[in-house]
Amino acid sequence: MTFFRKVLILALALCAVNASAQVSAHPQIHYDWAPDQVSATYLWTLDDYSLQTATSLERTRLNGGTVEYAWRHFYPWEAVASLQYSKGTPLNQSLLTLAAGAGYCRSFARWTPFGRVEAGLARTNSDQWMYLYQGSRSGFATVLSAGADYQLSPHWGIRVGQVQNEYLPYGSRGSVYWSAGAGVTYRLHP
Amino acid sequence: MCFRRIFSYCAVLVFGLGAYVPAALAQSNTSPTGPDSLSPTQTQQLIERMAQNERAIIRQVSERAPLVETYLQVYGANGDGLVDDRYYVSRVREGKGLLNDIFVEPSDVVAGRTSKKASFREHLGHFTQLTIEHRPLTYDAVGFMELLGPDIHGFSPGRYRFQYLGTEYLGDVRTAVFNVEPKHSGLFNGRIWVESDGNLVRFTGRFTPGSSESRDHPRYVHFDSWRTNVGSGLWLPSSIYVEQKLLSGEIHGQVRLWGYGLIENQRKAGDHVSVTIDNAVDRTDSGADVDPLTALREWSRMGSANALEKLQHAGLLSPAGGFDTVLDQIATNIIIPNNLSFDAPVHCRVLLTTPIEALTVGSTIVLSKGLIESLPNEESIASVIAFELAHLSTDGNKRDARYSFADATNFSDSSMYRKMPLAHSEEQNVRAAELAVSYLRKSMYTDKLTSVGLYYRQMEAVAGRLKCLYLPSVGDSLVSPEGRPWLLSKMLDIAPHLSPGDTSQVAALPLGSNLLVDAWTGQVSLNTAPRPAPEFSYEKRPFEVMPVYYRLRASHVDLIERENHTPALAGADAAGGSSR
Numbered sequence: 168m169t170f171f172r173k174v175l176i177l178a179l180a181l182c183a184v185n186a187s188a189q190v191s192a193h194p195q196i197h198y199d200w201a202p203d204q205v206s207a208t209y210l211w212t213l214d215d216y217s218l219q220t221a222t223s224l225e226r227t228r229l230n231g232g233t234v235e236y237a238w239r240h241f242y243p244w245e246a247v248a249s250l251q252y253s254k255g256t257p258l259n260q261s262l263l264t265l266a267a268g269a270g271y272c273r274s275f276a277r278w279t280p281f282g283r284v285e286a287g288l289a290r291t292n293s294d295q296w297m298y299l300y301q302g303s304r305s306g307f308a309t310v311l312s313a314g315a316d317y318q319l320s321p322h323w324g325i326r327v328g329q330v331q332n333e334y335l336p337y338g339s340r341g342s343v344y345w346s347a348g349a350g351v352t353y354r355l356h357p
Numbered sequence: 358m359c360f361r362r363i364f365s366y367c368a369v370l371v372f373g374l375g376a377y378v379p380a381a382l383a384q385s386n387t388s389p390t391g392p393d394s395l396s397p398t399q400t401q402q403l404i405e406r407m408a409q410n411e412r413a414i415i416r417q418v419s420e421r422a423p424l425v426e427t428y429l430q431v432y433g434a435n436g437d438g439l440v441d442d443r444y445y446v447s448r449v450r451e452g453k454g455l456l457n458d459i460f461v462e463p464s465d466v467v468a469g470r471t472s473k474k475a476s477f478r479e480h481l482g483h484f485t486q487l488t489i490e491h492r493p494l495t496y497d498a499v500g501f502m503e504l505l506g507p508d509i510h511g512f513s514p515g516r517y518r519f520q521y522l523g524t525e526y527l528g529d530v531r532t533a534v535f536n537v538e539p540k541h542s543g544l545f546n547g548r549i550w551v552e553s554d555g556n557l558v559r560f561t562g563r564f565t566p567g568s569s570e571s572r573d574h575p576r577y578v579h580f581d582s583w584r585t586n587v588g589s590g591l592w593l594p595s596s597i598y599v600e601q602k603l604l605s606g607e608i609h610g611q612v613r614l615w616g617y618g619l620i621e622n623q624r625k626a627g628d629h630v631s632v633t634i635d636n637a638v639d640r641t642d643s644g645a646d647v648d649p650l651t652a653l654r655e656w657s658r659m660g661s662a663n664a665l666e667k668l669q670h671a672g673l674l675s676p677a678g679g680f681d682t683v684l685d686q687i688a689t690n691i692i693i694p695n696n697l698s699f700d701a702p703v704h705c706r707v708l709l710t711t712p713i714e715a716l717t718v719g720s721t722i723v724l725s726k727g728l729i730e731s732l733p734n735e736e737s738i739a740s741v742i743a744f745e746l747a748h749l750s751t752d753g754n755k756r757d758a759r760y761s762f763a764d765a766t767n768f769s770d771s772s773m774y775r776k777m778p779l780a781h782s783e784e785q786n787v788r789a790a791e792l793a794v795s796y797l798r799k800s801m802y803t804d805k806l807t808s809v810g811l812y813y814r815q816m817e818a819v820a821g822r823l824k825c826l827y828l829p830s831v832g833d834s835l836v837s838p839e840g841r842p843w844l845l846s847k848m849l850d851i852a853p854h855l856s857p858g859d860t861s862q863v864a865a866l867p868l869g870s871n872l873l874v875d876a877w878t879g880q881v882s883l884n885t886a887p888r889p890a891p892e893f894s895y896e897k898r899p900f901e902v903m904p905v906y907y908r909l910r911a912s913h914v915d916l917i918e919r920e921n922h923t924p925a926l927a928g929a930d931a932a933g934g935s936s937r
Contacts, residue, residue, distance in 0.1 A: 191543020192508070192564040194576035195500035196601070321571035356573075 200242040201274050201354075206316075208233050208326050208350030212253050212262070212333075214342065229255035229262060232350070237270065237281075245270045247283050249310075253346075260293040262344065264333065266310050277318040285310040289335050309334045316352050326350040395533055400521045403533055406555030408513040414557070415509050418594065421617045422449045423876070424672045427501045428711045428868070429599070429610035430823065430902050439901065440606065444825035445498040446710060448616075448672070448771065494574075494603075501612050504580045505594040507537065507545035507560045516540055525550065528908030530586075532558060539565050556592040558584050558909055573604045583907050587877040588914040593617055595876040598905040609902045611869070615709060616672035618877045654700055660757035661719025663766045664777065668708070668831075671770035674723065675707040675881040680872065683883060687735060688722065688742050691800045697750055705742065707881045708832070711868065712825065713816075716779045716832025717745050719757055723832065726881065730872055731865045731900050736805040737812045740797060740844055741835070747792035748781055748833070779831050786833060790843035810852025813845035815864035815899045818855060823900060860891045865899035 214227030231253025238246040247270050254261040266287030272279050289308035314329030331346040395403065424446065431441035503509055508516065520536040532550040537560075539546050547562010561581040578601035585595035597612040647655065668674035675681075684705030692703060701720040708714070711727035722745040724738075732738045756779070760766050768776050781789070797806060813835075820827045820840040827836050836842050845852060856862045873884045891897050 192510075192545070192577065193497065193500045193503045194564075195497055195504075195578045195599070196574075196576050196603075197495045197497055198574050198576075199495055 201239050201272060201279060203239050203355045204237045204316075204352050205355065206235050206237070206326055206350055206352040208235075208329055208348050210251065210253060210329075210331065210346040210348040212255070212344050212346040214260075214344050227255065227258075227260060229253035229260070229344075231255075231262070232348075233264075237272075239272070243271055243273050245272055245281070245283075247285060249285060249287075258293050260291065262289065262291050262333075264289040264308055264310065266308065268310070277324075278315055279318070279324075280313075280315040282313040283311070285312070289333070291335070291337070304337060306336055308336075318352075318354075322354050324352040324354065326352055394523055395521060397521075400519075400533070403551055403555055404514060404519050404535070407549075407551050407557055410555050411506060411508075411512045411557060414591075414593065415506055417591065417617075418449055418505055418614075420620070421593075422620050423593075423614045424448050424616045424619075424709070425498075425502055426613045426711060427496075427498060427610065428825070428902060429496060429608050432607040432609065434604075434606045437606070439819060439822050442823045442825045443496050443610075444712060444828075445496075445501075446774075446830075447498055447502075449502070494605075496608075501597075501599070501610075503564075504578075504582055504597045504599065504612060505614070507547070507549060507557070507562070507582075512545070512557075516544060522548075527559060528910050530558060530909040530911055537562070542566065552592070552911075554590055556584070556590065558586075558592055575601060575603065577601075578608065578610075581905060583905055583909075585876045585907075586910070586912040587617060588912045590911075593876060596905045596907075598902075600904075611902050611905065613711075613874070615874050615876050615879045619672045619879075656761050657758045658701070658719055660759060660761035660765075661721065663760040663763070664718045664757055664779065665706075665721060667760070667766040667773065667777065668718075668723075671773050672879055673709055673773070673830075675709055675726075675874075675879050677704070677706060678880065680707060680729075680881045680883050681705050684722070684724065684738070684742065687739050688746065690802070691739060691743050691746060691796050694800050695796050697746060697796075699749060703746070703749070707872075708830075709874065709879055709881070710830055712830055713827055713835055714829035714832040715741050715745050715835065716829075717749050718779060720749065722746070722749070725832070726872060726874070727826065727868055728835070730868050730870045731812075732871070733812060733863050733866050734805070734808055736797075736802040736809050739800065739802045740793065740809045740812075743793040743796040743800075744789055744835070744844060745833075746796060747789035748785065751788060751792065752781070752785065774830050777831055780829060780833050783837065786837070786843045787846075790847050793844060794847040806848065806851050807853055810845065810848040811855070811862070811864045813842040813848065814852050814855050816842045817845055819900050826900060857897070858894045860894055860897065863891070863897065863899075867898040867901050867903045869903050869905075 209230075209232050212229040212231065214229070231251065233249050233251035235247055235249035238248075246267070248267040249264070251264040251266075252261070264287060266285035268283055268285030268287075270281055270283035272281035286307070286309050288305060290303055290305040292303040310331060310333045312329055312331040315327050316324050317327050318324040326349050329346075329348050329350070331344075331348075333344040333346065335342040335344070425448065427443075427445045429443040430439055431443070432438060433440040506512060517540060518538045520538070522534040522536060525532055525534050527550055530552050532552050535549050535551065537545060537547055537549055542565045544565060545560070545562055546565045547560060549557055550559040552558050559582065561579075563579045564577040566575065566577060578599045580597050580599045582597040583595060584592040586592050594614050596614070599608070599610045599612065601608050646652075665674065669676065681704065684707075685703075688703050688705055691697075699720050703720050703722060705722045705724065707729065708716075708723050708725040710725055712725060713728045713731065714725045715728060716723045722742055724741055724745075728741060729738065732741070760777070766777070794806075797803060797809070802809070816827075816836065817840060820836045820842070827834060835844070837846075855864060870888065871884055873882050874880070875882070
């Protein structure tokens with residue numbers, strides 16, 4: 168079963184759980200805020216071809232994760248800081264990103280969709296001539312991401328899905344990394 | 358030896374009985390083993406009948422479309438007292454489940470959500486109050502409507518476990534008492550009282566929190582819901598007391614329902630469009646048209662009649678009769694010594710809503726239910742009537758001509774608060790306050806003006822915090838925008854200072870005092886139950902929401918007969934249960 172199919176089944180199951188929860192009584196109090204949150208997300212990353220050698224047809228696939236902290240005292244706006252590390256085949260390449268930025272999130276019952284813009288530093292590395300340059304390289308990166316969290320308990324929830332676009336200004340045309348993943352969330356002082 | 362043995366047996370018997378009797382008496386109210394207790398089969402049958410009745414009740418509520426008023430008061434943490442309030446009026450709308458037509462959400466106006474400037478201030482608040490205690494929360498009117506039943510989605514043994522506790526009398530009604538536990542989260546958890554025909558008459562508890570609810574930020578409130586027998590064994594929701602502790606304080610509130618007979622009245626009003634008039638007498642003997650001044654007065658009078666009819670049609674105005682006669686007498690006590698004369702006799706009516714307000718429509722003075730409830734004595738009621746009489750004597754009913762054309766009141770009930778403002782301007786209120794005090798000084802209430810001043814002192818003390826309570830829906834506010842009662846400004850010299858710790862000083866009453874409202878007709882009557890004096894200062898609670906407790910009684914009125922004998926949109930006192 169592919170990763171995307173797993174994510175789809177999980178999302179459908181959660182929707183079913185949410186629909187069954189609607190039979191419960193309608194709450195009398197709604198809180199127009201969400202507490203600060205720490206999340207750990209697995210990311211599967213696909214690099215573009217722009218910096219690969221012309222003769223190679225192989226895509227760069229990385230597996231890794233990101234840990235982030237979302238500060239939501241200005242809810243629905245949030246300030247986000249994240250640390251991401253991914254490593255993969257075929258040339259043992261790695262990508263390390265440290266970024267911070269702003270986001271917007273809104274809670275609807277148990278669901279909290281979000282969208283973010285971050286900027287920071289990225290460092291790439293490869294054992295071989297993966298990026299047409301030898302060794303590691305650092306630079307300014309911008310990260311756009313969007314996804315949705317589903318709350319399971321006052322503290323714990325899951326990140327049902329997250330899609331991320333990371334841009335590194337390497338090479339003549341820059342380098343774009345597309346990532347998708349899912350993870351767990353933990354709310355502080357719910 | 359024998360005597361000693363007999364004596365010891367007697368002693369054991371006496372002490373044994375002494376220990377047993379108080380325990381037995383203590384259990385007599387709710388006893389599962391007494392002669393009144395139900396067998397397991399009877400219990401099962403009662404629960405099944407109750408489950409069936411509940412489905413019918415929710416359908417009845419949905420079809421009969423009563424008005425639902427929710428008023429919440431927010432207490433601050435650490436004994437700060439009242440800090441805020443919220444108010445909603447809506448009407449149940451027929452549909453899938455319980456839906457509502459919101460009449461007005463004054464809370465939104467108070468919170469400044471309609472004003473860009475206030476909205477900016479609100480946002481600024483987010484930046485300056487960055488503690489968890491100050492996180493913003495909203496109350497959901499639909500959520501409070503769910504308290505009309507323990508489970509409007511299906512209160513049945515399939516979803517709950519029932520534990521029989523015994524029988525108990527609530528007033529004259531014998532009930533079986535059950536503890537109820539839900540089989541999964543988000544459902545009712547508490548206690549229910551079921552009368553012998555399987556009707557739920559009271560239930561108290563809370564919806565169980567789901568797994569996403571945090572202990573510090575509850576989404577459900579505790580509630581105590583009471584029903585009223587409106588006739589033919591039909592027990593309909595009438596009053597609910599709610600209370601919930603929050604991280605930022607505590608909320609107390611009441612949800613009230615009335616006007617179950619409104620739909621029937623409106624249908625009858627529609628049916629009576631075509632009327633055959635028998636024995637009509639031709640009074641056009643003068644043969645002349647009226648002069649222009651009389652025409653003007655008739656024109657304004659027609660507007661007044663239209664406005665009153667609209668208020669009553671929407672279920673906001675109590676039918677004429679009942680308590681109105683008490684108010685009429687007080688008005689007469691002011692009119693006669695002041696030699697006031699009006700085009701038409703002055704009458705008083707009661708607006709069935711809680712916000713403290715008064716208004717004049719033509720020669721009718723209307724006082725809100727919440728206002729009358731809080732007034733501690735006759736002279737305080739007289740002061741409000743004098744205030745409106747002053748408006749009437751200076752401005753007459755010229756404003757009512759706005760509603761003389763039939764289409765002027767041809768809008769939905771739910772938009773009435775926006776489309777039918779009947780309030781006076783600030784200048785008019787200042788002038789009326791001055792005149793009202795002079796009326797009072799010339800009346801039989803002149804020696805009691807200190808207690809009137811005391812009432813307005815109390816009003817001033819809370820008006821700044823209970824903005825929704827003092828925000829009028831359609832009429833005149835009794836306080837200025839600065840929070841000072843209009844009348845207090847003219848009585849500062851005689852108004853004594855408040856002594857919150859003095860239990861003998863009752864400046865204002867809690868909400869829910871004085872009046873009873875018939876849940877079917879909306880008819881208001883005087884609550885003649887004895888009112889005990891407060892023993893402790895915390896029992897005074899001026900302008901505050903109090904718990905609900907009824908002495909229930911079964912109504913023997915036939916509901917079909919009641920529907921037939923309730924005059925369409927006219928005053929009629931009908932029997933049946935009443936609620937505060």
